[in-house]
Amino acid sequence: MTALLPLDPDLVERARRLAAQAGQPVVDLARSRTTLSVERATLRLAGLTGADPDGIPWVNRLVDAVADQTGIEHGAALPVFHALAQGNHPDLTRLAHASAAGGVKFELPTGGAAETARGLARAAVGTGFDRIDAQRRARADMVARIGDPPQRPWIYLIVATGDIYEDMPQAQAAARAGADIIAVIRSTGQSLLDYVPEGATREGFAGTYATGENFRLMRSALDETSREVGRYVRLCNYASGLCMPEIAALAGMNRLDMMLNDCMYGILFRDINPIRTFVDQRFSRQIHARAGIIINTGEDNYLTTADAVEAAHTVTVSQLLNEYFAHEAGLSDELLGLGHAFEINPELPESFRLELAHALLARQLFPDAPLKWMPPTKHMTGDVFRGNLLDGFFNLAGVMTGQSILLVGMMTEAVVTPWLSDRDIALQNVRYVLGAASGLAEDFRPPPDGFIANRANQVLGEAVDLLGRIRDDGLLNAIADGTFGIMKRPADGGRGLEGVAERADDYFNPAGEALESSEEEAR
Amino acid sequence: MTRIVRPYGDTTGDGMVQVSFTLPVPHDKRAEGAAAQLAAKMGLDNAMIVHAKAIGAGHTFFVVYGAARHLVDLDEVEVVERDYPLLSPKEVNDLVKERLGRKLCVVGACIGTDAHTVGIDAILNIKGVAGEKGLEYYRELRVVNLGAQVAVPELVNRALKEEADAVLVSQVVTQKDAHLHNTREMAAAFREALPPEKRPLLVVGGPRFDERAAAELGVDRVFSRGTTPGDVASYLVHRIIKEPVA
Numbered sequence: 001m002t003a004l005l006p007l008d009p010d011l012v013e014r015a016r017r018l019a020a021q022a023g024q025p026v027v028d029l030a031r032s033r034t035t036l037s038v039e040r041a042t043l044r045l046a047g048l049t050g051a052d053p054d055g056i057p058w059v060n061r062l063v064d065a066v067a068d069q070t071g072i073e074h075g076a077a078l079p080v081f082h083a084l085a086q087g088n089h090p091d092l093t094r095l096a097h098a099s100a101a102g103g104v105k106f107e108l109p110t111g112g113a114a115e116t117a118r119g120l121a122r123a124a125v126g127t128g129f130d131r132i133d134a135q136r137r138a139r140a141d142m143v144a145r146i147g148d149p150p151q152r153p154w155i156y157l158i159v160a161t162g163d164i165y166e167d168m169p170q171a172q173a174a175a176r177a178g179a180d181i182i183a184v185i186r187s188t189g190q191s192l193l194d195y196v197p198e199g200a201t202r203e204g205f206a207g208t209y210a211t212g213e214n215f216r217l218m219r220s221a222l223d224e225t226s227r228e229v230g231r232y233v234r235l236c237n238y239a240s241g242l243c244m245p246e247i248a249a250l251a252g253m254n255r256l257d258m259m260l261n262d263c264m265y266g267i268l269f270r271d272i273n274p275i276r277t278f279v280d281q282r283f284s285r286q287i288h289a290r291a292g293i294i295i296n297t298g299e300d301n302y303l304t305t306a307d308a309v310e311a312a313h314t315v316t317v318s319q320l321l322n323e324y325f326a327h328e329a330g331l332s333d334e335l336l337g338l339g340h341a342f343e344i345n346p347e348l349p350e351s352f353r354l355e356l357a358h359a360l361l362a363r364q365l366f367p368d369a370p371l372k373w374m375p376p377t378k379h380m381t382g383d384v385f386r387g388n389l390l391d392g393f394f395n396l397a398g399v400m401t402g403q404s405i406l407l408v409g410m411m412t413e414a415v416v417t418p419w420l421s422d423r424d425i426a427l428q429n430v431r432y433v434l435g436a437a438s439g440l441a442e443d444f445r446p447p448p449d450g451f452i453a454n455r456a457n458q459v460l461g462e463a464v465d466l467l468g469r470i471r472d473d474g475l476l477n478a479i480a481d482g483t484f485g486i487m488k489r490p491a492d493g494g495r496g497l498e499g500v501a502e503r504a505d506d507y508f509n510p511a512g513e514a515l516e517s518s519e520e521e522a523r
Numbered sequence: 524m525t526r527i528v529r530p531y532g533d534t535t536g537d538g539m540v541q542v543s544f545t546l547p548v549p550h551d552k553r554a555e556g557a558a559a560q561l562a563a564k565m566g567l568d569n570a571m572i573v574h575a576k577a578i579g580a581g582h583t584f585f586v587v588y589g590a591a592r593h594l595v596d597l598d599e600v601e602v603v604e605r606d607y608p609l610l611s612p613k614e615v616n617d618l619v620k621e622r623l624g625r626k627l628c629v630v631g632a633c634i635g636t637d638a639h640t641v642g643i644d645a646i647l648n649i650k651g652v653a654g655e656k657g658l659e660y661y662r663e664l665r666v667v668n669l670g671a672q673v674a675v676p677e678l679v680n681r682a683l684k685e686e687a688d689a690v691l692v693s694q695v696v697t698q699k700d701a702h703l704h705n706t707r708e709m710a711a712a713f714r715e716a717l718p719p720e721k722r723p724l725l726v727v728g729g730p731r732f733d734e735r736a737a738a739e740l741g742v743d744r745v746f747s748r749g750t751t752p753g754d755v756a757s758y759l760v761h762r763i764i765k766e767p768v769a
Contacts, residue, residue: 420582
């Protein structure tokens with residue numbers, strides 16, 4: 001849509017420059033480190049699947065064994081494929097079995113042996129990338145043949161019963177009822193598991209576990225429904241938490257279309273170590289770029305803990321940081337589902353105009369990004385009638401400001417997980433607003449010196465000020481000081497730091513190598 | 524004054540209520556008949572099916588109005604009434620300063636897998652809720668907010684280390700009664716760690732709790748929906764500073 005706000009282009013450029021300056025040291029830090037999960041993701045790409053009788057995945061068993069014997073600072077691939085090259089184990093899986101039984105000694109090869117191991121490792125992860133590339137082509141083919149949703153915003157609905165076999169028919173029903181994107185919410189607490197559960201799962205808490213097999217099952221159910229309803233129904237899950245890189249790899253190989261993947265969410269809201277998060281995130285975003293997966297960032301979350309007016313500029317700051325990190329990892333604007341939310345206290349005078357100002361600011365700062373517009377949650381009180389009205393205004397703001405992905409708000413937010421009827425009423429609300437006002441954006445021209453324009457400029461100005469402070473303090477210090485969402489998260493605190501290692505000079509990771517070069521090609 | 528009441532539509536005593544529900548049947552005449560029969564069994568006289576709409580092929584959503592037959596005797600209603608005076612932040616600060624002579628320490632957390640800090644933050648963060656500032660705003664309170672997904676042993680250790688006067692635990696998102704299990708586990712852990720006279724006041728809160736269940740859960744107080752920081756601060760002062768206000 002055309003630019004509606006008189007934003008100062010120099011100020012916008014300054015904001016981006018500051019975000020890059022604030023982010024650069026963190027990228028340097030990420031490039032010089034690896035994590036247990038990055039190494040496990042590499043072995044997943046190389047084809048290692050399955051779990052031991054206790055449900056601990058073989059990738060965990062194998063990487064833990066390598067970590068004990070050689071450390072992960074050289075990368076797991078070199079010792080693992082060197083061991084495989086000895087010829088005593090026919091494949092990675094049986095090497096993992098033998099290793100778990102204590103029968104494998106891992107060591108770092110040198111010279112020709114190292115070359116052999118590197119060659120084997122590159123070929124093995126190549127099969128994983130072939131799967132990812134084939135899935136990307138399959139998506140493009142299906143979209144070309146079946147088509148995208150006829151309207152924008154795309155309608156995003158959440159399904160989560162805990163049982164993948166219940167989720168599938170529910171997701172199919174939601175797609176038939178109008179959903180363009182199905183998100184399967186994860187089981188509460190999965191982000192804190194340092195392994196990805198294996199296989200199809202039927203039990204979860206307030207959500208369903210993200211597993212490779214659950215991904216495959218749900219994608220295949222939605223492929224069937226996509227053909228039936230005549231539009232490609234996208235599938236969304238979460239690449240977050242301690243296993244972010246592995247889940248990204250599983251998503252790429254099983255044709256997930258969108259993944260929640262925020263640069264700071266795990267740090268702030270799950271107390272995962274900041275360094276672990278930034279290292280894992282870079283690798284996962286590189287995989288998303290390769291797989292053509294749209295990432296969804298989580299700025300809406302800041303507004304659930306902080307005040308949506310006072311903290312409006314922290315959303316902009318986080319969007320700019322997410323954009324910088326995403327571009328650096330090779331994601332194009334079309335894959336950048338930056339988040340924001342309708343969370344201003346409805347008791348506040350002119351709250352709707354403030355929402356319009358914030359939503360337009362995001363739209364104009366990121367014109368080519370598929371922005372994700374998130375519904376009210378914080379001020380949903382249990383009064384379902386008022387909630388339905390608020391969701392209607394949320395939908396209207398989304399239409400007026402040209403949002404790309406609309407997460408359907410539920411009037412029963414904060415009361416129950418959505419009932420069948422709640423979802424139906426919510427979709428009716430969306431359809432009414434889209435039907436009644438889908439072209440309203442054409443007529444909506446806020447005056448350049450009016451309330452909305454002034455508010456947007458004020459938020460941008462505050463964002464630039466904050467970015468300046470973050471650049472001067474360092475992003476890690478800013479996170480430690482509680483700049484985002486009020487949570488204070490020091491760089492040496494939180495979960496998962498013990499799984500981070502500084503890369504040695506001979507660090508080798510065939511997946512990282514391939515991802516860096518596909519990023520180069522994309523540039 | 525009558526202590527027996529019925530729901531009120533637009534005339535005293537009309538008993539009118541509105542309910543909505545979904546039946547797992549396709550939308551047809553039989554479905555509407557089934558909805559009317561259900562309404563009658565729910566105790567509604569002259570139920571009117573004012574709205575019936577198919578949801579997909581196999582479900583129908585209904586909105587029903589009718590007169591509830593049931594009566595409520597207000598004298599037989601059991602609730603936990605506030606049994607302490609509501610104080611302003613200044614009154615709280617003054618009382619703590621005068622009678623305790625040191626800052627009153629509150630340690631708060633969401634325990635178990637619950638990652639939703641909205642409840643504990645509403646009570647503790649300076650931002651507060653419903654126009655009231657949170658406990659961090661009270662000059663004479665020292666607040667340690669441990670945030671989300673805190674393990675019970677970690678909470679106990681921290682409460683010991685901080686010499687907490689009170690421990691506040693919030694449980695918002697809960698399934699299969701996890702909030703009750705977590706609360707009992709927490710209460711048991713504190714009982715094990717400390718003799719009764721040293722144990723901090725244990726307070727839990729969240730929308731799913733029954734305020735009458737404090738004794739059964741092993742805690743001192745349960746707060747439910749609609750609790751404000753002022754309610755909590757007043758209660759803490761009432762319990763911890765025992766001398767009556769002069």
